[in-house]
Protein backbone atom coordinates (compact mmCIF):
# COMPACT_ATOMS: atom_id res chain seq x y z
CA UNK A 1 0.00 0.00 0.00
CA UNK A 2 1.35 3.39 -1.02
CA UNK A 3 0.50 6.23 1.37
CA UNK A 4 0.09 9.70 -0.08
CA UNK A 5 0.15 12.74 2.16
CA UNK A 6 1.37 16.32 2.46
CA UNK A 7 2.15 18.71 5.29
CA UNK A 8 0.53 18.85 8.72
CA UNK A 9 -2.69 20.94 8.67
CA UNK A 10 -3.02 20.56 4.90
CA UNK A 11 -4.75 23.16 2.75
CA UNK A 12 -7.18 22.23 0.03
CA UNK A 13 -4.40 21.94 -2.58
CA UNK A 14 -2.62 19.39 -0.43
CA UNK A 15 -5.78 17.39 0.28
CA UNK A 16 -6.92 17.47 -3.35
CA UNK A 17 -3.52 16.27 -4.58
CA UNK A 18 -3.37 13.40 -2.09
CA UNK A 19 -6.88 12.21 -2.96
CA UNK A 20 -6.45 12.81 -6.69
CA UNK A 21 -3.11 11.06 -6.96
CA UNK A 22 -4.35 8.09 -4.90
CA UNK A 23 -7.31 7.78 -7.26
CA UNK A 24 -5.06 7.87 -10.31
CA UNK A 25 -2.69 5.23 -8.94
CA UNK A 26 -5.62 3.01 -7.95
CA UNK A 27 -7.09 3.36 -11.45
CA UNK A 28 -3.70 2.25 -12.76
CA UNK A 29 -3.85 -0.95 -10.72
CA UNK A 30 -1.72 0.14 -7.79
CA UNK A 31 -2.86 0.27 -4.19
CA UNK A 32 -2.77 3.76 -2.76
CA UNK A 33 -4.48 5.69 0.01
CA UNK A 34 -4.61 9.37 0.96
CA UNK A 35 -4.07 10.43 4.58
CA UNK A 36 -3.53 13.67 6.46
CA UNK A 37 -2.29 14.80 9.86
CA UNK A 38 -3.60 17.74 11.86
CA UNK A 39 -6.65 19.71 10.75
CA UNK A 40 -8.12 20.34 7.33
CA UNK A 41 -8.93 23.98 6.66
CA UNK A 42 -12.17 25.80 6.02
CA UNK A 43 -12.13 25.45 2.24
CA UNK A 44 -11.65 21.73 2.47
CA UNK A 45 -14.56 21.61 4.93
CA UNK A 46 -16.65 23.47 2.38
CA UNK A 47 -15.82 20.98 -0.39
CA UNK A 48 -16.34 18.06 1.99
CA UNK A 49 -19.85 19.30 2.74
CA UNK A 50 -20.49 19.96 -0.94
CA UNK A 51 -19.47 16.43 -1.93
CA UNK A 52 -20.86 14.71 1.15
CA UNK A 53 -17.46 13.31 2.20
CA UNK A 54 -13.83 13.00 1.18
CA UNK A 55 -11.72 9.99 0.33
CA UNK A 56 -8.97 10.82 2.83
CA UNK A 57 -8.38 9.64 6.38
CA UNK A 58 -6.82 11.23 9.40
CA UNK A 59 -3.65 9.27 10.03
CA UNK A 60 -3.95 7.48 13.35
CA UNK A 61 -1.47 4.67 13.78
CA UNK A 62 1.53 5.97 11.90
CA UNK A 63 2.22 5.52 8.21
CA UNK A 64 2.67 1.74 7.97
CA UNK A 65 5.50 -0.12 6.27
CA UNK A 66 4.69 0.85 2.70
CA UNK A 67 6.22 3.53 0.54
CA UNK A 68 5.25 7.18 0.87
CA UNK A 69 4.55 9.89 -1.68
CA UNK A 70 4.48 13.54 -0.63
CA UNK A 71 2.36 16.08 -2.48
CA UNK A 72 2.27 19.87 -2.24
CA UNK A 73 5.26 19.90 0.09
CA UNK A 74 9.02 19.55 -0.26
CA UNK A 75 10.21 20.80 3.11
CA UNK A 76 10.91 18.00 5.61
CA UNK A 77 10.13 20.43 8.46
CA UNK A 78 6.51 20.75 7.36
CA UNK A 79 5.62 17.08 7.45
CA UNK A 80 4.54 14.80 10.29
CA UNK A 81 7.59 13.72 12.28
CA UNK A 82 6.26 10.13 12.23
CA UNK A 83 7.04 9.92 8.49
CA UNK A 84 10.19 7.94 7.75
CA UNK A 85 12.06 10.19 5.30
CA UNK A 86 13.78 7.16 3.78
CA UNK A 87 10.46 5.66 2.66
CA UNK A 88 9.51 8.72 0.65
CA UNK A 89 10.02 7.77 -3.00
CA UNK A 90 8.27 10.59 -4.79
CA UNK A 91 7.80 14.30 -4.02
CA UNK A 92 5.50 16.50 -6.09
CA UNK A 93 5.48 20.22 -5.29
CA UNK A 94 5.17 23.66 -6.82
CA UNK A 95 7.30 25.83 -4.50
CA UNK A 96 10.57 27.58 -5.08
CA UNK A 97 11.93 26.66 -1.67
CA UNK A 98 12.50 22.98 -2.35
CA UNK A 99 14.66 21.25 0.21
CA UNK A 100 15.90 18.72 -2.30
CA UNK A 101 18.51 17.21 0.01
CA UNK A 102 15.82 16.27 2.53
CA UNK A 103 14.63 13.09 0.81
CA UNK A 104 17.49 10.78 -0.14
CA UNK A 105 15.39 8.14 -1.95
CA UNK A 106 12.84 10.33 -3.64
CA UNK A 107 12.29 11.30 -7.22
CA UNK A 108 11.48 15.01 -7.14
CA UNK A 109 8.95 16.73 -9.36
CA UNK A 110 9.05 20.45 -8.66
CA UNK A 111 7.22 22.60 -11.18
CA UNK A 112 6.52 26.28 -10.56
CA UNK A 113 2.82 26.42 -11.31
CA UNK A 114 0.14 28.11 -9.21
CA UNK A 115 -1.33 24.98 -7.74
CA UNK A 116 0.02 21.50 -7.12
CA UNK A 117 -3.41 20.24 -8.20
CA UNK A 118 -2.50 21.36 -11.73
CA UNK A 119 0.40 18.89 -11.70
CA UNK A 120 -1.89 16.05 -10.57
CA UNK A 121 -4.54 16.94 -13.19
CA UNK A 122 -1.85 16.89 -15.88
CA UNK A 123 -0.91 13.37 -14.83
CA UNK A 124 -4.49 12.22 -15.44
CA UNK A 125 -4.45 13.88 -18.87
CA UNK A 126 -1.06 12.45 -19.80
CA UNK A 127 -2.28 8.88 -19.37
CA UNK A 128 -5.75 9.57 -20.80
CA UNK A 129 -7.70 8.83 -17.62
CA UNK A 130 -10.63 11.00 -16.53
CA UNK A 131 -10.80 11.81 -12.81
CA UNK A 132 -14.06 11.04 -11.02
CA UNK A 133 -16.45 13.94 -10.63
CA UNK A 134 -15.58 14.29 -6.91
CA UNK A 135 -11.86 14.43 -7.67
CA UNK A 136 -12.47 16.94 -10.45
CA UNK A 137 -14.39 19.17 -8.01
CA UNK A 138 -11.56 18.91 -5.50
CA UNK A 139 -8.73 19.58 -7.93
CA UNK A 140 -10.67 22.44 -9.51
CA UNK A 141 -11.37 23.98 -6.08
CA UNK A 142 -7.69 23.67 -5.18
CA UNK A 143 -6.56 25.47 -8.34
CA UNK A 144 -9.17 28.22 -7.88
CA UNK A 145 -8.10 28.64 -4.26
CA UNK A 146 -4.35 28.70 -4.85
CA UNK A 147 -4.59 31.08 -7.79
CA UNK A 148 -7.29 33.28 -6.18
CA UNK A 149 -9.58 32.39 -9.08
CA UNK A 150 -6.74 32.66 -11.65
CA UNK A 151 -5.82 36.23 -10.64
CA UNK A 152 -2.60 36.08 -8.63
CA UNK A 153 0.97 36.21 -9.94
CA UNK A 154 1.66 32.52 -9.45
CA UNK A 155 -1.09 31.60 -11.94
CA UNK A 156 0.27 30.03 -15.13
CA UNK A 157 -1.36 28.99 -18.40
CA UNK A 158 -1.05 25.40 -17.22
CA UNK A 159 -3.28 26.24 -14.21
CA UNK A 160 -5.82 27.88 -16.52
CA UNK A 161 -5.84 24.91 -18.90
CA UNK A 162 -6.30 22.35 -16.15
CA UNK A 163 -8.85 24.57 -14.39
CA UNK A 164 -10.96 24.72 -17.54
CA UNK A 165 -10.70 20.98 -18.12
CA UNK A 166 -11.62 20.13 -14.52
CA UNK A 167 -14.45 22.66 -14.36
CA UNK A 168 -16.12 20.88 -17.25
CA UNK A 169 -15.81 17.46 -15.61
CA UNK A 170 -16.87 18.79 -12.21
CA UNK A 171 -20.10 20.40 -13.52
CA UNK A 172 -20.15 22.89 -10.63
CA UNK A 173 -22.74 25.66 -10.82
CA UNK A 174 -21.67 29.21 -11.64
CA UNK A 175 -22.03 30.39 -8.04
CA UNK A 176 -19.68 27.69 -6.73
CA UNK A 177 -16.48 29.75 -6.48
CA UNK A 178 -18.23 32.67 -4.78
CA UNK A 179 -19.77 30.30 -2.24
CA UNK A 180 -16.40 28.71 -1.47
CA UNK A 181 -14.72 32.11 -0.98
CA UNK A 182 -17.57 33.34 1.19
CA UNK A 183 -17.35 30.22 3.35
CA UNK A 184 -13.68 30.66 4.08
CA UNK A 185 -14.06 34.40 4.77
CA UNK A 186 -16.24 33.67 7.75
CA UNK A 187 -13.77 34.45 10.54
CA UNK A 188 -15.02 35.37 13.98
CA UNK A 189 -13.85 35.45 17.60
CA UNK A 190 -14.63 31.77 18.02
CA UNK A 191 -12.78 30.28 15.04
CA UNK A 192 -10.02 32.89 14.64
CA UNK A 193 -7.46 31.15 16.80
CA UNK A 194 -7.82 27.84 14.96
CA UNK A 195 -7.84 29.38 11.49
CA UNK A 196 -4.76 31.53 12.11
CA UNK A 197 -2.82 28.53 13.39
CA UNK A 198 -3.86 26.44 10.40
CA UNK A 199 -2.77 29.19 8.04
CA UNK A 200 0.61 29.69 9.67
CA UNK A 201 3.91 28.48 8.22
CA UNK A 202 7.50 29.23 9.04
CA UNK A 203 10.91 28.55 7.60
CA UNK A 204 14.37 28.81 9.03
CA UNK A 205 16.22 31.18 6.74
CA UNK A 206 19.87 32.09 7.38
CA UNK A 207 19.44 30.96 10.97
CA UNK A 208 16.38 33.16 11.48
CA UNK A 209 12.93 31.75 12.14
CA UNK A 210 10.49 33.56 9.87
CA UNK A 211 6.74 32.96 9.98
CA UNK A 212 3.79 34.12 7.92
CA UNK A 213 0.11 33.78 8.76
CA UNK A 214 -1.85 34.08 5.53
CA UNK A 215 -5.59 34.68 5.54
CA UNK A 216 -7.66 34.90 2.39
CA UNK A 217 -10.80 36.95 2.92
CA UNK A 218 -13.38 39.04 1.17
CA UNK A 219 -13.67 42.56 2.61
CA UNK A 220 -10.24 42.02 4.20
CA UNK A 221 -9.61 45.41 5.84
CA UNK A 222 -13.00 45.58 7.55
CA UNK A 223 -12.81 42.00 8.81
CA UNK A 224 -9.27 42.46 10.18
CA UNK A 225 -10.11 45.77 11.88
CA UNK A 226 -13.15 44.24 13.55
CA UNK A 227 -11.04 41.49 15.11
CA UNK A 228 -7.74 43.36 15.39
CA UNK A 229 -7.30 42.93 19.14
CA UNK A 230 -7.85 39.19 18.94
CA UNK A 231 -5.67 38.91 15.85
CA UNK A 232 -2.78 40.68 17.56
CA UNK A 233 -3.08 38.41 20.57
CA UNK A 234 -3.02 35.20 18.48
CA UNK A 235 -0.07 36.52 16.45
CA UNK A 236 1.85 37.19 19.62
CA UNK A 237 1.11 33.67 20.91
CA UNK A 238 2.19 32.09 17.62
CA UNK A 239 5.41 34.10 17.67
CA UNK A 240 6.24 33.02 21.21
CA UNK A 241 5.31 29.36 20.86
CA UNK A 242 7.42 28.92 17.74
CA UNK A 243 10.33 31.08 18.96
CA UNK A 244 10.09 33.17 15.81
CA UNK A 245 12.43 36.03 15.04
CA UNK A 246 9.96 37.53 12.57
CA UNK A 247 6.24 37.17 11.96
CA UNK A 248 3.97 38.72 9.35
CA UNK A 249 0.19 38.65 8.97
CA UNK A 250 -0.63 38.73 5.29
CA UNK A 251 -4.30 38.99 4.38
CA UNK A 252 -5.20 38.51 0.73
CA UNK A 253 -8.40 40.29 -0.27
CA UNK A 254 -9.79 37.69 -2.62
CA UNK A 255 -12.42 39.95 -4.18
CA UNK A 256 -10.61 43.28 -4.61
CA UNK A 257 -7.17 41.78 -5.16
CA UNK A 258 -4.69 43.33 -2.70
CA UNK A 259 -2.77 42.33 0.43
CA UNK A 260 -3.18 43.80 3.88
CA UNK A 261 -0.06 43.41 6.04
CA UNK A 262 0.27 43.66 9.79
CA UNK A 263 3.20 43.16 12.16
CA UNK A 264 3.09 43.25 15.95
CA UNK A 265 6.72 43.77 16.98
CA UNK A 266 9.64 46.00 16.27
CA UNK A 267 11.98 43.63 14.48
CA UNK A 268 9.26 42.21 12.21
CA UNK A 269 8.11 45.74 11.37
CA UNK A 270 11.68 46.65 10.41
CA UNK A 271 12.25 43.58 8.27
CA UNK A 272 8.98 43.57 6.35
CA UNK A 273 8.89 47.38 5.90
CA UNK A 274 12.27 47.11 4.17
CA UNK A 275 11.33 44.10 2.05
CA UNK A 276 8.06 45.61 0.78
CA UNK A 277 9.14 49.24 1.00
CA UNK A 278 6.10 50.12 3.10
CA UNK A 279 5.50 52.24 6.15
CA UNK A 280 2.87 51.80 8.87
CA UNK A 281 2.98 48.05 8.54
CA UNK A 282 2.71 47.85 12.36
CA UNK A 283 -0.66 49.62 12.14
CA UNK A 284 -1.83 47.56 9.21
CA UNK A 285 -1.28 48.66 5.63
CA UNK A 286 -2.37 47.81 2.10
CA UNK A 287 -0.06 46.42 -0.55
CA UNK A 288 -1.30 46.73 -4.11
CA UNK A 289 -1.52 43.48 -6.05
CA UNK A 290 -1.86 39.97 -4.72
CA UNK A 291 1.20 38.44 -3.08
CA UNK A 292 0.95 34.86 -1.88
CA UNK A 293 2.97 33.42 0.99
CA UNK A 294 4.98 31.28 -1.40
CA UNK A 295 6.11 34.53 -3.06
CA UNK A 296 6.84 36.23 0.25
CA UNK A 297 9.30 33.63 1.52
CA UNK A 298 11.68 33.92 -1.47
CA UNK A 299 11.72 37.71 -0.91
CA UNK A 300 12.72 37.13 2.70
CA UNK A 301 15.46 34.73 1.61
CA UNK A 302 16.79 37.25 -0.90
CA UNK A 303 16.73 40.03 1.71
CA UNK A 304 18.37 38.06 4.50
CA UNK A 305 21.06 36.69 2.21
CA UNK A 306 22.10 40.20 1.23
Ligand SMILES: [Mn+2]
Nearest residue numbers: 013072115116
Ligand atom coordinates in the same frame (compact mmCIF):
# COMPACT_ATOMS: atom_id res chain seq x y z
MN1 LIG B 1 -0.22 24.22 -2.91
